[in-house]
Amino acid sequence: MxxxxxxxxxxxxxxxxxxxxxxxxxxxxxxxxxxxxxxxxGPARGRLACANLAHGFAAADEPVKAGLATSRxxxxxxxxxxxxxxxxxxxxxxxxxxxxxxxxxxxxxxxxxxxxxxxxxxxxxxxxxxxxxxxxxxxxxxxxxxxxxxxxxxxxxxxxxxxxxxxxxxxxxxxxxxxxxxxxxxxxxxSGLPNAEKAAVRQRYAEGRATREELLAAEAASYHxxxxxxxxxxxxxxxxxxxxxxxxxxxxxxxxxxxxxxxxxxxxxxxxxxxxxxxxxxxxxxxxxxxxxxxxxxxxxxxxxxxxxxxxxxxxxxxxxxxxxxxxxxxxxxxxxxxxxxxxxxxxxxxxxxxxxxxxxxxxxxxxxxxxxxxxxxxxxxxxxxxxxxxxxxxxxxxxxxEEGPKASADTAVLRGADAPFAPDGGLRMLDGPLGRAVVKTSAVAPEHRVVSAPARVFDDQADFLAAFAAGELDGLDLVACLRYQGPAANGMPELHKLTPALGVLQDRGQRVALVTDGRMSGASGKVPAAIHLTPEAALGGPLARVRDGDLVTLDAERGELLLHVDPAELAAREPTGRAPQAEEWAGTGRELFAAFRATVGAADAGASVFPAPATAAHPVTTAPTREAAPAHA
Incomplete structure (x- = not known):
């Protein structure tokens, strides 16, 4: 070979x-x-003192213990x-x-x-x-x-x-x-229930046209x-x-x-x-x-x-x-x-x-x-x-x-060569604009849905969006759902995949819809254009905190733009609205144990890590405001 x-x-x-x-x-x-x-x-244990080494093999079976006692x-x-x-x-x-x-x-x-x-x-x-x-x-x-x-x-x-x-x-x-x-x-x-069938049942359930029993049966047949x-x-x-x-x-x-x-x-x-x-x-x-x-x-x-x-x-x-x-x-x-x-x-x-x-x-x-x-x-x-x-x-x-691997795909509906791809560019794109930097997964979004310009509907929690959907408040409207205070410092940057069925229903009804969030949409994100991982995040003073209902927002996955059609001077003069979760809201499910993480976690484009960058390396990433400089509401 x-x-x-x-x-x-x-x-x-x-x-x-x-x-x-x-x-x-x-x-x-x-x-x-x-x-x-x-x-x-030599083997690492060769540098251990005898007492240290004895602790290291005390519970081992005799042949292993004998081997660990030497340095061979x-x-x-x-x-x-x-x-x-x-x-x-x-x-x-x-x-x-x-x-x-x-x-x-x-x-x-x-x-x-x-x-x-x-x-x-x-x-x-x-x-x-x-x-x-x-x-x-x-x-x-x-x-x-x-x-x-x-x-x-x-x-x-x-x-x-x-x-x-x-x-x-x-x-x-x-x-x-x-x-x-x-x-x-x-x-x-x-392989279990085909993914397309599972997704269809999820969407029918979001519309109230499938029972919980039907949904659970579909999920269990898929994850089986x-x-x-x-x-x-x-x-x-x-x-x-x-x-x-x-x-x-x-x-x-x-x-x-x-x-x-x-x-x-x-x-x-x-x-x-x-x-x-x-x-x-x-x-x-x-x-x-x-x-x-x-x-x-x-x-x-x-x-x-x-x-x-x-x-x-x-x-x-x-x-x-x-x-x-x-x-x-x-x-x-x-x-x-x-x-x-x-x-x-x-x-x-x-x-x-x-x-x-x-x-x-x-x-x-x-x-x-x-x-x-x-x-x-x-x-x-x-x-x-x-x-x-x-x-x-x-x-x-x-x-x-x-053995030598294949030199041609056995199913070009699933896998193709670089000389005959499904698309000439990759499945992920970066977006830039007045709202900051974000990521959009284009490979699952049909070309006709990759550019959306519509009024903002602003939410501080995914439950609020789902409640508005269930109440029919979003019916018949073109909208860009702006879901904020979901970033690493706000609440750990949760995946928001629960939004996908509801957004998909609105899109299938002919509405122009998109999502903009400083949270994540998971590896299963798709169908509806979603600008995710937005940084700087709202909880640290990012522009998303100053977006209001009715502001015109454009998500253009073709040009790599995330635009807010508000005069920059007006936007800068606005006070942030909404708020990130407060300490008392972090009680339960172990969340209170992670206060130190929320206080030190980095921005999404720097890896959203609590570990510091190497001291000798320069990191040309988005600089979010420090915790001390963040708005009081955050």
Whole structure:
């Protein structure tokens, strides 16, 4: 097998990579110096005092204890997001035992280092728990760091799938960037009720034309078994990005749980992580894998597939964890030249199983490499060269073998080559204007709905919008729903996917509708144009706090504009209206425990993180007012 023959790196990809590298030089140099200083030539535990080491292996079985007492074999940390409530993470129950056996057979040792929390945005949509969702990413990063903090480990295996879990695990792993690390997926559940049918029932329920029993039956038929939800939201975007970053084994992202190939790939991950330790002869620190070219590759893959809008936040935070300063301008410039190659729900009717069957990751990487849109010269956990990810995994007995991947899509309604895309540009666009900067997912929005100019209807809570919809107050009106005080500092930047059915009903009735919000709309956002992640946010004095009912707002996804047709002097003279949630409203559902996060979290375009940017790196992102300068009502 050999690399595809690209025509040369696309000039915009090359230019974005060059400026990203130059902008990041101080921060990246400081990061690499830090992780290289942490690296050393023998197993990490060899530097522990006897009492420390004895604590580290006290509970181990005798053969492992004997191995840990010496400094000859590498010891692998297993960090898992397992719980048995969430379908995506339930399969991880048996992974630690399987991985330990594989590591031992490969000549290493392994210990379960720690678990991290895993919450489901699907369960918490519209609930108070959703206001902890984004914060959970940084909690997971900190939990990962604690798991790895014992200086017992020479490599790591990360077990996670969904939304904030994988970005959190990766940010935490990058804080131990000297450790070779392999991410181990669990795979998607098998296909259930088609996504289009599920969405139709949701919309009928929003209109009062379906019962709760009918809605629950449809949802249960869609989310019906073990594995990741099958639509192309944040969870499956995570899996695609981990593979393109070179942190998964090739072809492992979308193999269903409980299959022989899934089991074999899990064993292979345990074997491979030993090989990429210093003792294994191929030292591959994760901090060296996630470099500037790898970050650009991740951006390109996200755009080419119309992936989750959440990653316009997560990728910025992940890059920062590796000392790299990614901006929304980088994403915007790439989006202008990266073609849209997939149609998966909510961008189409197919799911990730159909994508995998049509050629999946192997064909996607092949066609993007051939078009010069991905960097091939990157390090991965299976060696140098992204071309290695153009192969497909197969079983030969109990062993995984790799074959040359497809060079054409098996279903061009789901997956296409870069020479015949669904659209000439990517599925995400950045918007700019008097209201600030925002993100819009265009891949799921029909062209005729991508430009909306209509009077504002202003809401401070999604429940108020839904109440107005239920009361018929929005019937027959063109409107831009301006939902504010939903940003990171206000209430944790919750996903607002509960609004989608109601907005879809209004649009289907012929009304011109759009959404503008400093909150999120999830990886399932689509159909109705939505300017999301608006920054600066209303709670920190952003212009959205001064928008009034009736103001004319234009969301133009074609030109990348978010306009407020109000004289700038008049807007500046207005007093903010409405208010962010107050301290007393944060009681319950654990929300009161996150006051420190609300006080320190950064802006959406800086990754919405509570972690400070590297001190040596410049971050040309939107500067929101400080907490002290925010309006009193906020």
């Amino acid at each position: 050999s690399a595809p023959r690209p025509t040369g790196t696309h000039p915009v990809v090359a230019e974005v990579t060059a400026r990203l590298t130059a902008r990041s030089a101080p921060g990246r140099a400081a990061y690499l110096a830090k992780i290289r200083e942490a690296d050393h030539r 074999k590498p010891n692998v940390a297993i960090v898992s997001a397992y719980n048995d409530m969430l379908s995506a993470h339930q399969p991880f129950e048996t992974y630690p035992r399987t991985l330990k056996q594989a590591v031992v057979r490969a000549g290493g040792l392994a210990q379960f280092a720690g678990g991290v929390p895993a919450m489901c945005d699907g369960i918490t949509q519209g609930r108070a728990g959703m206001e902890l969702s984004l914060y959970s990413r940084d909690v997971i990063a900190m939990s990962t760091a604690i798991a790895l903090s014992h200086d017992m480990f020479d490599a790591a295996l990360m077990l996670g799938v969904c939304d904030k879990i994988v970005p959190g695990l990766l940010i935490g792993a990058l804080s131990f960037g000297h450790l070779p690390t392999v991410f181990v997926p669990a795979g998607p559940m098998t 078994g073990k594995g990741t939800c099958t639509f192309y939201g944040t969870a499956n975007s995570n899996q695609l990005l981990m593979e393109v970053l070179g942190l998964h084994l090739p072809g492992s992202s979308f193999v269903n749980p409980g299959t022989p190939l899934r089991e074999a790939l899990t064993r292979e991950a345990g074997r491979r992580v030993v090989e990429i330790t210093r003792a294994g002869g191929e030292p591959t620190p994760i901090g060296e894998v996630v470099d500037e070219k790898a970050v650009v590759n991740a951006c390109v893959a996200l755009l080419a597939t119309g992936g989750s809008t959440n990653h316009t936040v997560h990728l910025v935070a992940i890059a920062r964890a590796a000392g790299i300063t990614l901006t929304w301008d980088d994403l915007s410039d790439l989006s202008a030249v990266v073609p849209l190659l997939t149609r998966m729900y909510p961008n189409g009717t197919a799911d990730v199983n159909h994508f995998h069957a049509a050629g999946g990751m192997a064909f996607l990487v092949h066609t993007l490499l051939k078009a010069g849109l991905l960097h091939d010269d990157v390090q991965t956990v299976v060696g140098r060269g992204l071309w290695r990810y153009t192969t497909e995994a197969r079983l030969d007995g109990d062993a995984v073998v790799r």
